[in-house]
Amino acid sequence: MTFTLPPYKQPDFTQPPLTDAPLARFVPVESAGVAPQNFHATSIYPEYFQLERGMWVMPEKSRMDCVVVRDGDTLHVVEPRRLAPGDLVCVGRREDGEDGIFVQTEPFGAVDGGAEKFAFRTRMTRESSFSIDYDELYSLLQYERDNGFILWVLGPAVVFDHDSREALARLVRQGYVQGLLAGNALATHDMEAAIHTTALGQGLYSKRSAPLGHYHHLDTLNEVRRAGSMPAAIESGLVRNGVMHAIHEKNIPYVLAGSIRDDGPMPEVMADCYAAQDAMRALVQQATTVIAMATQLHSIAVGNMTPSYTVTTHGVRPVFFYSVDMSEFVINKLANRGSLSARSILTNVQDFLVTTERGLRDWCREGPPPPPEE
Structure with a gap:
């Protein structure tokens, strides 16, 4: 494919x-x-x-x-x-x-679909099969890495697991993340993982609560703020791995938008919501593919500011939007944007990241698999 x-x-x-x-x-x-x-x-x-x-x-x-x-x-x-x-x-x-x-509601042709008025499983649910969606995503990301701008919208759950955090950092280093939109929590718990090997006080791999683990993210915020910035914390050796480490290493543009819920926050978090919206929109305007996951409010906000098309030097092309979440509400909210470019995958985001990173590695090494016979 x-x-x-x-x-x-x-x-x-x-x-x-x-x-x-x-x-x-x-x-x-x-x-x-x-x-x-x-x-x-x-x-x-x-x-x-x-x-x-x-x-x-x-x-x-x-x-x-x-x-x-x-x-x-x-x-x-x-x-x-x-x-x-x-x-x-x-x-x-x-x-x-x-x-x-x-x-123009169908600028790239009609959405694929059968002519039958009745059919089972016409909406994405937890029972849906996503094999073809993953294959299409691998093919798309391969193309976009060299020809587009891949923007990720991420919640903190993506760094709460050892394997998914590592997979996401590898995706950044391999060029599949070209912009990042998130909140304070993603950066905070990613750096907590780098310093304490916990997220919200629980071991990244074991999920066991560490002694006084509830202090870990607060101590992390304090130490990074003492350093003066996230880049300074990385350069000093305080933070030696993780997603934000890879983002800074690859000089990937990002926006961390503040909220009422924030602790700290990290020095780079934008407290003015309209300034954050402007900065987010500047990245959205560059995007040709958006992958939003594990952040309900951020996903809906970015979905509302993302058109179904963009104009490049080669003409008008679609903007592809993937929503990945365990919540059918979030998935349906974005899928109901009515766009050809909207795709939804209902799954655990940790599993999604590990599967996607592994699948892209196989794709690069072996090439796309032949389509199965049906």
């Missing part, structure tokens, strides 16, 4: 009803941070706006639930909180061309 990007199919604006569509309307903002009445809210899909007769323009960098601001012949997708008086905001809520707005 060799990965090939699906081709982008641009809408045909020379055919009705789009030939008869009016120009898109733009209304100036009157109050900072307040969009005009009847503003158009963006989706995850490519969207086109007719600025002049026959001139349909698509914003290159989009995200869901924002507004479209016109600057000459260029369109920008902007969070409403950023609006300034005088900004020209698109208004109109019909998305089939009637308001000069066309939302």
